[in-house]
Amino acid sequence: MKVRLPASIYRDAEIEIDADEITVEELVKILSEKIGRDLRKLIIRNGDLSPFVNVFINGKNVRHEKGLKTIVKKGDEVSLVPAVAGG
């Protein structure tokens, strides 16, 4: 699975994670270890998905599915997008 991180969350990066089937929560843990920075504080809040960040698996927001418990499979593309509403 491939994870795309925008510069404002980590630094502009595309990170490959080698796993068959994991939850978003597990993905965040593995990702944090891999980049050497704890993204959990940013992505997880009170055991739930933080309102600041949206996680997309193949174009679908995991908020439509099971949030942090949503399954990510081998070959999936994951993107993180911060929430903004200003104008």
Next chain:
Amino acid sequence: MVKLDRSQIRRYARQLLIPEIGGRGQEKLLEASVLVVGAGGLGSPVIQYLAAAGVGMIGIADGDEVDETNLQRQTIHAGNLGMNKAESAAQFVEKLNPDVKVEAYPFSVTVENARDLVRRYDIVVDCTDTFPARFLLNDACLLESTPLVHSAVLRFEGQIMTIIPHETACYRCFLPEAPPPGSVPTCREAGVIGVTTGFFGVLQANEVIKLIISKGELFTNKLLYVDLLHNDFNLIEISKHPSCPACGERRIKELRSEYYVETCRIETD
């Protein structure tokens, strides 16, 4: 069919030369009507470039007044401190291009007036600054089957997405509900710079022009997320979601005020 007069040929000469525009495209622009909701940071470039390009009818809705803190990014309100923003923007348009008919709505878009306003226009541009306003416009445009060009910004970052109702992913497909109020910083709290609103507003105007002339490609089923501080451009695929509370299998049938408070959740009954 509109026939371009001598002065119009001169005014639009540079874009008449573009094969994708030409006389036919210009006539389409002059016959089009666009509603711009919000005449602030995003609205300023949207209004400016649509008016300059000769979009025949521009509606501008905004309930706020121009204040000094706006001027660093809201570039069309020169000399109009204290004036309603929709009216100030309308003045700007009238000075810039007499071909454009402009209608100022000096009030906010609400559950009560949204559908009626949206219905009068071919295309709606979301230049608002709150999650509830954005969800309201998305839902009203779905109900009225009116294309919507969304954008939102913060600091040096922003996003843009174009929605063709019931054909492409909507704003709630991207974001089913809003973060709880106060959990995400607003421009008022976290700041924004004029170049960010300028950049995204110009992209919105470009989407509108392409929609009108039916040429090129749009940000449909995708969202462009840009961090202008790091020049980081992310084009993210967004799919139309079958369980989307607005456009999915159990799509909304009407606007209800309870859909636009707090997290703007739509409870399906």
Next chain:
Amino acid sequence: MSRRAESRQIEANEVLDIRGEVCPFTFIETKLKLEEMKSGEVLEVITDHEPAARDVPKSVEQEGHEVIEVLKTGEREWRITIRKK
């Protein structure tokens, strides 16, 4: 510089007199006129702007139309015959 076609008899469906116009309006006026016409129809453009006699045919060809001929018809007058694609 004039391209002589054998068929001087070609009847123009439309005549566009843009004497007094300069570039780029000579081409824009021609382009707008062609947009109004049907495919295969013939347009005759009259210009008194020398660069236009050179540039209009070039630009029109770039848009895929056929330039049938460019004739110098007076001291400062050119007639450009175009078939719409």
